[in-house]
Amino acid sequence: AQxxxxxxxxxxxxxxxxxxxxxxxxYGATPYLFWYVQSPGQGLQLLLKYFSxxxxxxxxxxxxxxxxxxxSSFNLRKPSVHWSDAxxxxxxxxxxxxxxxxxxxxxxxxxxxxx
Amino acid sequence: xxxxxxxxxxRILKIGQSMTLQCTQDMNxxxxxxxxxxxxxxxxxxxxxxxxxxxxxxxxxxxxxxxRSTTEDFPLRLELAAPSQTSVYFCASQGQGLSSGANVLTFxxxxxxxxx
Numbered sequence: 380a381q382x383x384x385x386x387x388x389x390x391x392x393x394x395x396x397x398x399x400x401x402x403x404x405x406y407g408a409t410p411y412l413f414w415y416v417q418s419p420g421q422g423l424q425l426l427l428k429y430f431s432x433x434x435x436x437x438x439x440x441x442x443x444x445x446x447x448x449x450x451s452s453f454n455l456r457k458p459s460v461h462w463s464d465a466x467x468x469x470x471x472x473x474x475x476x477x478x479x480x481x482x483x484x485x486x487x488x489x490x491x492x493x494x
Numbered sequence: 495x496x497x498x499x500x501x502x503x504x505r506i507l508k509i510g511q512s513m514t515l516q517c518t519q520d521m522n523x524x525x526x527x528x529x530x531x532x533x534x535x536x537x538x539x540x541x542x543x544x545x546x547x548x549x550x551x552x553x554x555x556x557x558x559x560x561x562r563s564t565t566e567d568f569p570l571r572l573e574l575a576a577p578s579q580t581s582v583y584f585c586a587s588q589g590q591g592l593s594s595g596a597n598v599l600t601f602x603x604x605x606x607x608x609x610x
Contacts, residue, residue: 383536388534411597413598413599415601420604421603421604422498422584422601422602422603422604423537423584423599423601424601425598425599425600428597428598430597469536469537473597479525479542479544480539480542480550480552481525481527481529481539481542481552481586481588481599482599484529484536484537485536486534486535486536487534487536
């Protein structure tokens with residue numbers, strides 16, 4: 380069965396500093412990988428996705444993520460965070476080819492931005 | 495486009511009551527999903543559907559029922575509400591092939607349910 384681990388429950392970063400959120404997955408083949416963001420009281424918004432090809436993918440709001448097959452990781456990065464980036468971030472894995480049975484999500488990382 | 499619309503946004507139930515969470519999407523997506531979100535636990539799949547008339551259980555289906563009579567609508571029914579069903583519920587849809595939203599889940603804004 381596929382699974383996703385986000386090792387950091389909370390991360391605190393100063394505004395303007397760089398950010399890296401970790402994600403490790405377990406999946407038998409090459410998966411589809413996603414990062415979603417959830418602002419307080421809101422639904423989940425897609426930040427970026429990896430299906431195939433270039434292992435460094437760009438997303439919205441200045442985020443990027445790198446797929447490393449050898450480490451089973453898909454870490455999310457941003458060079459300079461803004462106060463508006465404070466939110467919950469979820470990594471998710473899905474069946475390659477777009478399976479019907481949905482995504483498996485990690486437990487999330489809560490990002491706090493210090494002024 | 496409205497995307498995925500869920501109603502109600504908030505609801506308080508008493509133990510043993512029943513209710514239906516409504517979900518509709520206007521993107522002509524075949525795949526639809528119900529997840530629940532509990533603090534520190536991420537999202538867990540309750541039920542999903544690959545098209546009208548077809549539904550299947552996810553990871554945590556007990557205490558819930560679904561139906562899919564049309565492509566657009568995927569309601570989630572709680573028959574005998576229990577405190578363990580206090581959660582935030584998210585509906586999502588996914589397109590296939592070359593359709594808009596292919597292989598990506600689009601989520602509704604969520605429905606917060608409290609069972610007392």
